[in-house]
Amino acid sequence: MIKKDDPILIFGAGSIGERHIHILQKCGYSNIWIYRQRNLALRNVDAKTINIFTDLNRIDEIKPKAAIICTPTFQHLKQTLFCVERGIHVLVEKPLSHNLTDYDKLLQAAIQNTTYVQLAYMLRYHDFFQNIKSLVENRKMGNLIGMQTYWGEYLPDWHPWEDYQSSYAARKELGGGAALTLSHDIDLVNWLSGSPVNKWQTLKNYRSSLQINVESGADISIGYQNGITAHCHVNFHEQKTKRWYRFVFDEGSIEYDYYKSVNTTYHQKETIINTIPDFDRNQLYELQTLHFFRQINEGNFREASLRSIEESKVIISICQ
Known part of the structure:
Protein backbone atom coordinates (compact mmCIF):
# COMPACT_ATOMS: atom_id res chain seq x y z
CA MET A 1 0.00 0.00 0.00
CA ILE A 2 1.45 3.36 -1.04
CA LYS A 3 0.38 6.31 1.10
CA LYS A 4 0.27 9.93 -0.02
CA ASP A 5 3.29 10.82 2.15
CA ASP A 6 5.44 7.87 1.02
CA PRO A 7 8.54 8.83 -0.99
CA ILE A 8 7.96 8.83 -4.76
CA LEU A 9 10.98 9.14 -7.06
CA ILE A 10 11.11 10.80 -10.46
CA PHE A 11 14.11 10.28 -12.76
CA GLY A 12 14.59 13.49 -14.72
CA ALA A 13 12.91 16.90 -14.56
CA GLY A 14 12.65 18.02 -18.16
CA SER A 15 9.29 19.05 -19.58
CA ILE A 16 7.73 15.60 -19.11
CA GLY A 17 9.30 15.24 -15.65
CA GLU A 18 7.80 18.55 -14.58
CA ARG A 19 4.42 17.41 -15.90
CA HIS A 20 4.62 14.31 -13.72
CA ILE A 21 5.57 16.42 -10.71
CA HIS A 22 2.45 18.54 -11.18
CA ILE A 23 0.27 15.45 -11.62
CA LEU A 24 1.63 13.82 -8.45
CA GLN A 25 1.08 17.02 -6.48
CA LYS A 26 -2.45 17.37 -7.83
CA CYS A 27 -3.14 13.76 -6.77
CA GLY A 28 -1.97 14.61 -3.23
CA TYR A 29 1.50 13.02 -3.18
CA SER A 30 3.72 15.30 -1.10
CA ASN A 31 7.01 13.45 -0.63
CA ILE A 32 8.48 13.76 -4.13
CA TRP A 33 12.16 13.12 -4.83
CA ILE A 34 13.81 14.09 -8.12
CA TYR A 35 16.99 12.43 -9.36
CA ARG A 36 18.79 14.78 -11.73
CA GLN A 37 21.95 14.15 -13.74
CA ARG A 38 22.17 17.82 -14.67
CA ASN A 39 20.76 20.06 -11.97
CA LEU A 40 19.49 22.75 -14.33
CA ALA A 41 16.96 25.37 -13.33
CA LEU A 42 13.38 24.14 -13.19
CA ARG A 43 11.03 25.89 -15.61
CA ASN A 44 7.56 25.49 -14.08
CA VAL A 45 8.05 23.84 -10.69
CA ASP A 46 8.78 25.45 -7.32
CA ALA A 47 11.96 23.71 -6.12
CA LYS A 48 10.84 24.24 -2.53
CA THR A 49 8.00 21.75 -3.02
CA ILE A 50 10.25 18.83 -4.01
CA ASN A 51 13.50 17.15 -2.98
CA ILE A 52 16.33 17.13 -5.52
CA PHE A 53 19.41 14.90 -5.41
CA THR A 54 22.17 14.01 -7.88
CA ASP A 55 23.85 11.03 -6.19
CA LEU A 56 21.97 7.88 -7.17
CA ASN A 57 23.50 5.99 -4.25
CA ARG A 58 21.05 7.90 -2.01
CA ILE A 59 18.18 5.84 -3.36
CA ASP A 60 18.76 3.18 -0.68
CA GLU A 61 18.52 5.91 1.95
CA ILE A 62 15.39 7.50 0.47
CA LYS A 63 13.66 4.13 -0.03
CA PRO A 64 11.08 5.24 -2.61
CA LYS A 65 7.96 3.15 -2.92
CA ALA A 66 7.54 3.93 -6.62
CA ALA A 67 9.44 5.65 -9.42
CA ILE A 68 8.56 7.45 -12.63
CA ILE A 69 11.23 7.34 -15.36
CA CYS A 70 11.34 10.53 -17.47
CA THR A 71 14.89 10.52 -18.84
CA PRO A 72 16.02 10.15 -22.49
CA THR A 73 14.97 6.88 -24.10
CA PHE A 74 18.37 5.18 -23.99
CA GLN A 75 18.32 5.29 -20.17
CA HIS A 76 14.79 3.96 -19.63
CA LEU A 77 15.43 0.24 -19.42
CA LYS A 78 18.62 0.57 -17.36
CA GLN A 79 16.91 2.80 -14.79
CA THR A 80 13.79 0.63 -14.73
CA LEU A 81 15.93 -2.43 -14.03
CA PHE A 82 17.80 -0.52 -11.32
CA CYS A 83 14.50 0.19 -9.55
CA VAL A 84 12.89 -3.20 -10.07
CA GLU A 85 15.91 -4.97 -8.59
CA ARG A 86 15.27 -2.90 -5.43
CA GLY A 87 11.58 -3.74 -5.31
CA ILE A 88 10.50 -0.28 -6.49
CA HIS A 89 7.40 -0.12 -8.70
CA VAL A 90 7.96 1.76 -11.96
CA LEU A 91 5.93 3.90 -14.33
CA VAL A 92 8.29 4.41 -17.27
CA GLU A 93 7.80 6.91 -20.05
CA LYS A 94 7.54 5.39 -23.49
CA PRO A 95 9.28 3.66 -25.07
CA LEU A 96 10.83 1.13 -22.70
CA SER A 97 14.09 1.29 -24.63
CA HIS A 98 15.67 1.84 -28.05
CA ASN A 99 16.93 -1.76 -28.17
CA LEU A 100 16.44 -5.07 -26.38
CA THR A 101 19.71 -5.11 -24.43
CA ASP A 102 18.93 -6.30 -20.87
CA TYR A 103 15.29 -6.90 -21.77
CA ASP A 104 15.41 -10.48 -20.44
CA LYS A 105 17.08 -9.25 -17.24
CA LEU A 106 14.21 -6.84 -16.64
CA LEU A 107 11.59 -9.50 -17.28
CA GLN A 108 13.20 -11.87 -14.79
CA ALA A 109 13.74 -9.11 -12.22
CA ALA A 110 10.05 -8.15 -12.39
CA ILE A 111 9.11 -11.77 -11.74
CA GLN A 112 11.60 -12.31 -8.92
CA ASN A 113 10.96 -9.03 -7.10
CA THR A 114 7.17 -8.90 -7.47
CA THR A 115 7.22 -5.34 -8.75
CA TYR A 116 4.80 -3.57 -11.04
CA VAL A 117 6.09 -2.07 -14.29
CA GLN A 118 3.77 0.09 -16.39
CA LEU A 119 4.55 1.86 -19.66
CA ALA A 120 3.27 5.42 -19.95
CA TYR A 121 1.15 5.03 -23.09
CA MET A 122 -1.54 7.39 -21.90
CA ASP A 280 -7.06 18.56 -21.54
CA ARG A 281 -4.16 16.19 -22.21
CA ASN A 282 -3.15 16.40 -18.55
CA GLN A 283 -6.31 14.42 -17.76
CA LEU A 284 -4.74 11.43 -19.53
CA TYR A 285 -1.59 11.69 -17.42
CA GLU A 286 -3.66 11.97 -14.27
CA LEU A 287 -5.79 8.93 -15.12
CA GLN A 288 -2.65 7.00 -15.99
CA THR A 289 -1.01 7.91 -12.67
CA LEU A 290 -4.11 7.00 -10.66
CA HIS A 291 -4.28 3.65 -12.46
CA PHE A 292 -0.59 3.01 -11.70
CA PHE A 293 -1.05 3.51 -7.96
CA ARG A 294 -4.36 1.65 -7.92
CA GLN A 295 -2.73 -1.40 -9.50
CA ILE A 296 0.01 -1.35 -6.87
CA ASN A 297 -2.39 -0.89 -3.97
CA GLU A 298 -4.71 -3.64 -5.13
CA GLY A 299 -1.72 -5.97 -5.33
CA ASN A 300 -2.88 -8.15 -8.19
CA PHE A 301 -0.53 -6.74 -10.82
CA ARG A 302 1.81 -9.59 -11.84
CA GLU A 303 0.03 -10.43 -15.09
CA ALA A 304 -0.40 -6.77 -16.08
CA SER A 305 3.26 -6.02 -15.35
CA LEU A 306 4.62 -8.88 -17.45
CA ARG A 307 2.18 -8.07 -20.25
CA SER A 308 3.33 -4.43 -20.27
CA ILE A 309 6.98 -5.47 -20.55
CA GLU A 310 6.26 -8.03 -23.28
CA GLU A 311 4.14 -5.56 -25.27
CA SER A 312 7.07 -3.14 -25.17
CA LYS A 313 9.35 -5.76 -26.70
CA VAL A 314 7.03 -5.92 -29.71
CA ILE A 315 6.96 -2.13 -30.09
CA ILE A 316 10.76 -1.85 -29.86
CA SER A 317 11.13 -4.61 -32.47
CA ILE A 318 8.71 -2.84 -34.82
CA CYS A 319 10.57 0.46 -34.46
CA GLN A 320 14.13 -0.81 -34.87
Whole structure:
Protein backbone atom coordinates (compact mmCIF):
# COMPACT_ATOMS: atom_id res chain seq x y z
CA MET A 1 0.00 0.00 0.00
CA ILE A 2 1.45 3.36 -1.04
CA LYS A 3 0.38 6.31 1.10
CA LYS A 4 0.27 9.93 -0.02
CA ASP A 5 3.29 10.82 2.15
CA ASP A 6 5.44 7.87 1.02
CA PRO A 7 8.54 8.83 -0.99
CA ILE A 8 7.96 8.83 -4.76
CA LEU A 9 10.98 9.14 -7.06
CA ILE A 10 11.11 10.80 -10.46
CA PHE A 11 14.11 10.28 -12.76
CA GLY A 12 14.59 13.49 -14.72
CA ALA A 13 12.91 16.90 -14.56
CA GLY A 14 12.65 18.02 -18.16
CA SER A 15 9.29 19.05 -19.58
CA ILE A 16 7.73 15.60 -19.11
CA GLY A 17 9.30 15.24 -15.65
CA GLU A 18 7.80 18.55 -14.58
CA ARG A 19 4.42 17.41 -15.90
CA HIS A 20 4.62 14.31 -13.72
CA ILE A 21 5.57 16.42 -10.71
CA HIS A 22 2.45 18.54 -11.18
CA ILE A 23 0.27 15.45 -11.62
CA LEU A 24 1.63 13.82 -8.45
CA GLN A 25 1.08 17.02 -6.48
CA LYS A 26 -2.45 17.37 -7.83
CA CYS A 27 -3.14 13.76 -6.77
CA GLY A 28 -1.97 14.61 -3.23
CA TYR A 29 1.50 13.02 -3.18
CA SER A 30 3.72 15.30 -1.10
CA ASN A 31 7.01 13.45 -0.63
CA ILE A 32 8.48 13.76 -4.13
CA TRP A 33 12.16 13.12 -4.83
CA ILE A 34 13.81 14.09 -8.12
CA TYR A 35 16.99 12.43 -9.36
CA ARG A 36 18.79 14.78 -11.73
CA GLN A 37 21.95 14.15 -13.74
CA ARG A 38 22.17 17.82 -14.67
CA ASN A 39 20.76 20.06 -11.97
CA LEU A 40 19.49 22.75 -14.33
CA ALA A 41 16.96 25.37 -13.33
CA LEU A 42 13.38 24.14 -13.19
CA ARG A 43 11.03 25.89 -15.61
CA ASN A 44 7.56 25.49 -14.08
CA VAL A 45 8.05 23.84 -10.69
CA ASP A 46 8.78 25.45 -7.32
CA ALA A 47 11.96 23.71 -6.12
CA LYS A 48 10.84 24.24 -2.53
CA THR A 49 8.00 21.75 -3.02
CA ILE A 50 10.25 18.83 -4.01
CA ASN A 51 13.50 17.15 -2.98
CA ILE A 52 16.33 17.13 -5.52
CA PHE A 53 19.41 14.90 -5.41
CA THR A 54 22.17 14.01 -7.88
CA ASP A 55 23.85 11.03 -6.19
CA LEU A 56 21.97 7.88 -7.17
CA ASN A 57 23.50 5.99 -4.25
CA ARG A 58 21.05 7.90 -2.01
CA ILE A 59 18.18 5.84 -3.36
CA ASP A 60 18.76 3.18 -0.68
CA GLU A 61 18.52 5.91 1.95
CA ILE A 62 15.39 7.50 0.47
CA LYS A 63 13.66 4.13 -0.03
CA PRO A 64 11.08 5.24 -2.61
CA LYS A 65 7.96 3.15 -2.92
CA ALA A 66 7.54 3.93 -6.62
CA ALA A 67 9.44 5.65 -9.42
CA ILE A 68 8.56 7.45 -12.63
CA ILE A 69 11.23 7.34 -15.36
CA CYS A 70 11.34 10.53 -17.47
CA THR A 71 14.89 10.52 -18.84
CA PRO A 72 16.02 10.15 -22.49
CA THR A 73 14.97 6.88 -24.10
CA PHE A 74 18.37 5.18 -23.99
CA GLN A 75 18.32 5.29 -20.17
CA HIS A 76 14.79 3.96 -19.63
CA LEU A 77 15.43 0.24 -19.42
CA LYS A 78 18.62 0.57 -17.36
CA GLN A 79 16.91 2.80 -14.79
CA THR A 80 13.79 0.63 -14.73
CA LEU A 81 15.93 -2.43 -14.03
CA PHE A 82 17.80 -0.52 -11.32
CA CYS A 83 14.50 0.19 -9.55
CA VAL A 84 12.89 -3.20 -10.07
CA GLU A 85 15.91 -4.97 -8.59
CA ARG A 86 15.27 -2.90 -5.43
CA GLY A 87 11.58 -3.74 -5.31
CA ILE A 88 10.50 -0.28 -6.49
CA HIS A 89 7.40 -0.12 -8.70
CA VAL A 90 7.96 1.76 -11.96
CA LEU A 91 5.93 3.90 -14.33
CA VAL A 92 8.29 4.41 -17.27
CA GLU A 93 7.80 6.91 -20.05
CA LYS A 94 7.54 5.39 -23.49
CA PRO A 95 9.28 3.66 -25.07
CA LEU A 96 10.83 1.13 -22.70
CA SER A 97 14.09 1.29 -24.63
CA HIS A 98 15.67 1.84 -28.05
CA ASN A 99 16.93 -1.76 -28.17
CA LEU A 100 16.44 -5.07 -26.38
CA THR A 101 19.71 -5.11 -24.43
CA ASP A 102 18.93 -6.30 -20.87
CA TYR A 103 15.29 -6.90 -21.77
CA ASP A 104 15.41 -10.48 -20.44
CA LYS A 105 17.08 -9.25 -17.24
CA LEU A 106 14.21 -6.84 -16.64
CA LEU A 107 11.59 -9.50 -17.28
CA GLN A 108 13.20 -11.87 -14.79
CA ALA A 109 13.74 -9.11 -12.22
CA ALA A 110 10.05 -8.15 -12.39
CA ILE A 111 9.11 -11.77 -11.74
CA GLN A 112 11.60 -12.31 -8.92
CA ASN A 113 10.96 -9.03 -7.10
CA THR A 114 7.17 -8.90 -7.47
CA THR A 115 7.22 -5.34 -8.75
CA TYR A 116 4.80 -3.57 -11.04
CA VAL A 117 6.09 -2.07 -14.29
CA GLN A 118 3.77 0.09 -16.39
CA LEU A 119 4.55 1.86 -19.66
CA ALA A 120 3.27 5.42 -19.95
CA TYR A 121 1.15 5.03 -23.09
CA MET A 122 -1.54 7.39 -21.90
CA LEU A 123 -3.76 7.29 -25.02
CA ARG A 124 -5.31 4.16 -23.51
CA TYR A 125 -7.02 6.46 -20.99
CA HIS A 126 -8.60 8.75 -23.58
CA ASP A 127 -12.41 8.63 -23.58
CA PHE A 128 -12.57 8.29 -27.35
CA PHE A 129 -10.21 5.33 -27.51
CA GLN A 130 -11.86 3.74 -24.49
CA ASN A 131 -15.08 3.89 -26.51
CA ILE A 132 -13.39 2.33 -29.54
CA LYS A 133 -12.06 -0.47 -27.33
CA SER A 134 -15.59 -1.11 -26.07
CA LEU A 135 -16.97 -1.19 -29.63
CA VAL A 136 -14.29 -3.68 -30.67
CA GLU A 137 -15.05 -5.97 -27.74
CA ASN A 138 -18.86 -5.85 -27.87
CA ARG A 139 -19.02 -5.75 -31.69
CA LYS A 140 -21.81 -3.17 -31.77
CA MET A 141 -20.57 -2.18 -35.25
CA GLY A 142 -19.55 -5.69 -36.24
CA ASN A 143 -15.95 -6.81 -36.45
CA LEU A 144 -13.13 -4.28 -36.52
CA ILE A 145 -11.46 -4.73 -39.91
CA GLY A 146 -8.69 -2.15 -40.10
CA MET A 147 -7.14 0.93 -38.48
CA GLN A 148 -5.23 3.91 -39.82
CA THR A 149 -3.42 6.59 -37.82
CA TYR A 150 -1.61 9.74 -38.91
CA TRP A 151 0.55 11.90 -36.65
CA GLY A 152 2.66 14.72 -38.04
CA GLU A 153 4.42 17.39 -35.98
CA TYR A 154 7.51 19.60 -36.26
CA LEU A 155 10.42 18.73 -34.01
CA PRO A 156 11.90 22.28 -33.75
CA ASP A 157 8.57 23.49 -32.33
CA TRP A 158 8.50 21.00 -29.44
CA HIS A 159 10.89 22.84 -27.12
CA PRO A 160 11.48 26.31 -28.59
CA TRP A 161 13.75 27.18 -25.64
CA GLU A 162 16.38 24.60 -26.71
CA ASP A 163 18.22 23.51 -29.86
CA TYR A 164 16.20 20.66 -31.36
CA GLN A 165 19.40 19.04 -32.65
CA SER A 166 20.48 18.30 -29.07
CA SER A 167 17.16 16.70 -28.06
CA TYR A 168 16.94 12.97 -27.48
CA ALA A 169 14.38 12.64 -30.30
CA ALA A 170 16.95 13.92 -32.82
CA ARG A 171 19.83 11.68 -31.82
CA LYS A 172 20.22 7.99 -32.50
CA GLU A 173 22.60 7.49 -29.58
CA LEU A 174 19.93 8.82 -27.19
CA GLY A 175 17.23 6.52 -28.54
CA GLY A 176 15.59 9.04 -30.85
CA GLY A 177 13.77 8.78 -34.15
CA ALA A 178 10.16 9.35 -35.12
CA ALA A 179 9.06 5.72 -34.77
CA LEU A 180 10.14 5.30 -31.13
CA THR A 181 9.42 8.86 -30.05
CA LEU A 182 5.88 8.78 -31.44
CA SER A 183 5.22 5.11 -30.63
CA HIS A 184 1.99 5.97 -28.79
CA ASP A 185 0.04 5.14 -31.93
CA ILE A 186 1.72 1.75 -32.34
CA ASP A 187 0.78 0.84 -28.79
CA LEU A 188 -2.73 2.13 -29.39
CA VAL A 189 -3.49 -0.03 -32.43
CA ASN A 190 -1.85 -3.07 -30.81
CA TRP A 191 -4.05 -2.59 -27.73
CA LEU A 192 -7.24 -1.98 -29.71
CA SER A 193 -6.69 -5.04 -31.91
CA GLY A 194 -6.99 -7.36 -28.91
CA SER A 195 -4.74 -9.81 -30.71
CA PRO A 196 -1.01 -10.63 -30.90
CA VAL A 197 1.05 -9.08 -33.70
CA ASN A 198 2.13 -11.68 -36.23
CA LYS A 199 3.79 -9.53 -38.89
CA TRP A 200 4.85 -5.97 -39.61
CA GLN A 201 6.76 -3.83 -42.07
CA THR A 202 8.45 -0.57 -41.13
CA LEU A 203 9.59 1.94 -43.75
CA LYS A 204 11.65 4.85 -42.45
CA ASN A 205 12.09 8.26 -44.10
CA TYR A 206 15.40 10.14 -43.88
CA ARG A 207 14.74 12.74 -46.59
CA SER A 208 13.91 15.68 -44.31
CA SER A 209 16.29 18.65 -44.17
CA LEU A 210 16.25 18.58 -40.36
CA GLN A 211 19.78 18.30 -38.94
CA ILE A 212 19.33 14.95 -37.22
CA ASN A 213 20.85 11.46 -37.48
CA VAL A 214 17.58 9.50 -37.18
CA GLU A 215 14.52 9.00 -39.34
CA SER A 216 12.10 11.93 -39.27
CA GLY A 217 9.19 9.80 -40.42
CA ALA A 218 8.01 6.22 -40.58
CA ASP A 219 5.22 4.21 -42.17
CA ILE A 220 4.37 1.06 -40.24
CA SER A 221 2.00 -1.67 -41.41
CA ILE A 222 0.94 -4.30 -38.87
CA GLY A 223 -0.99 -7.56 -39.16
CA TYR A 224 -2.63 -9.34 -36.23
CA GLN A 225 -3.45 -12.99 -35.63
CA ASN A 226 -7.20 -12.26 -35.71
CA GLY A 227 -6.94 -10.79 -39.22
CA ILE A 228 -7.13 -7.08 -38.32
CA THR A 229 -4.62 -4.86 -40.11
CA ALA A 230 -3.32 -1.41 -39.16
CA HIS A 231 -1.20 1.32 -40.68
CA CYS A 232 0.53 4.04 -38.66
CA HIS A 233 2.23 7.08 -40.15
CA VAL A 234 4.35 9.19 -37.80
CA ASN A 235 6.68 12.09 -38.50
CA PHE A 236 8.21 15.13 -36.84
CA HIS A 237 9.13 16.98 -40.05
CA GLU A 238 5.64 18.36 -40.81
CA GLN A 239 5.35 22.07 -40.06
CA LYS A 240 1.56 22.11 -39.94
CA THR A 241 0.55 19.64 -37.25
CA LYS A 242 -1.97 16.97 -38.14
CA ARG A 243 -3.21 14.00 -36.13
CA TRP A 244 -6.12 11.72 -36.95
CA TYR A 245 -7.40 8.19 -36.47
CA ARG A 246 -9.71 6.02 -38.59
CA PHE A 247 -11.36 2.73 -37.66
CA VAL A 248 -13.30 0.63 -40.17
CA PHE A 249 -15.84 -1.93 -38.96
CA ASP A 250 -18.14 -4.33 -40.82
CA GLU A 251 -21.08 -1.97 -40.27
CA GLY A 252 -19.49 1.48 -40.45
CA SER A 253 -16.47 3.61 -39.66
CA ILE A 254 -15.25 6.14 -37.10
CA GLU A 255 -12.78 8.99 -37.61
CA TYR A 256 -11.24 11.17 -34.94
CA ASP A 257 -9.43 14.50 -35.32
CA TYR A 258 -7.20 14.55 -32.24
CA TYR A 259 -6.39 18.26 -32.12
CA LYS A 260 -9.95 19.38 -32.78
CA SER A 261 -11.40 16.65 -30.50
CA VAL A 262 -14.04 15.86 -33.13
CA ASN A 263 -15.13 12.33 -34.00
CA THR A 264 -17.28 11.39 -36.97
CA THR A 265 -19.20 8.11 -36.93
CA TYR A 266 -20.85 6.54 -39.97
CA HIS A 267 -23.21 3.72 -38.94
CA GLN A 268 -26.46 2.36 -40.38
CA LYS A 269 -26.30 4.92 -43.20
CA GLU A 270 -26.22 7.80 -40.73
CA THR A 271 -23.38 10.23 -40.00
CA ILE A 272 -23.01 11.52 -36.44
CA ILE A 273 -20.48 14.19 -35.42
CA ASN A 274 -19.52 14.63 -31.78
CA THR A 275 -17.05 16.89 -30.00
CA ILE A 276 -15.23 16.17 -26.77
CA PRO A 277 -15.48 19.52 -24.93
CA ASP A 278 -12.63 21.01 -22.91
CA PHE A 279 -10.20 18.20 -23.65
CA ASP A 280 -7.06 18.56 -21.54
CA ARG A 281 -4.16 16.19 -22.21
CA ASN A 282 -3.15 16.40 -18.55
CA GLN A 283 -6.31 14.42 -17.76
CA LEU A 284 -4.74 11.43 -19.53
CA TYR A 285 -1.59 11.69 -17.42
CA GLU A 286 -3.66 11.97 -14.27
CA LEU A 287 -5.79 8.93 -15.12
CA GLN A 288 -2.65 7.00 -15.99
CA THR A 289 -1.01 7.91 -12.67
CA LEU A 290 -4.11 7.00 -10.66
CA HIS A 291 -4.28 3.65 -12.46
CA PHE A 292 -0.59 3.01 -11.70
CA PHE A 293 -1.05 3.51 -7.96
CA ARG A 294 -4.36 1.65 -7.92
CA GLN A 295 -2.73 -1.40 -9.50
CA ILE A 296 0.01 -1.35 -6.87
CA ASN A 297 -2.39 -0.89 -3.97
CA GLU A 298 -4.71 -3.64 -5.13
CA GLY A 299 -1.72 -5.97 -5.33
CA ASN A 300 -2.88 -8.15 -8.19
CA PHE A 301 -0.53 -6.74 -10.82
CA ARG A 302 1.81 -9.59 -11.84
CA GLU A 303 0.03 -10.43 -15.09
CA ALA A 304 -0.40 -6.77 -16.08
CA SER A 305 3.26 -6.02 -15.35
CA LEU A 306 4.62 -8.88 -17.45
CA ARG A 307 2.18 -8.07 -20.25
CA SER A 308 3.33 -4.43 -20.27
CA ILE A 309 6.98 -5.47 -20.55
CA GLU A 310 6.26 -8.03 -23.28
CA GLU A 311 4.14 -5.56 -25.27
CA SER A 312 7.07 -3.14 -25.17
CA LYS A 313 9.35 -5.76 -26.70
CA VAL A 314 7.03 -5.92 -29.71
CA ILE A 315 6.96 -2.13 -30.09
CA ILE A 316 10.76 -1.85 -29.86
CA SER A 317 11.13 -4.61 -32.47
CA ILE A 318 8.71 -2.84 -34.82
CA CYS A 319 10.57 0.46 -34.46
CA GLN A 320 14.13 -0.81 -34.87
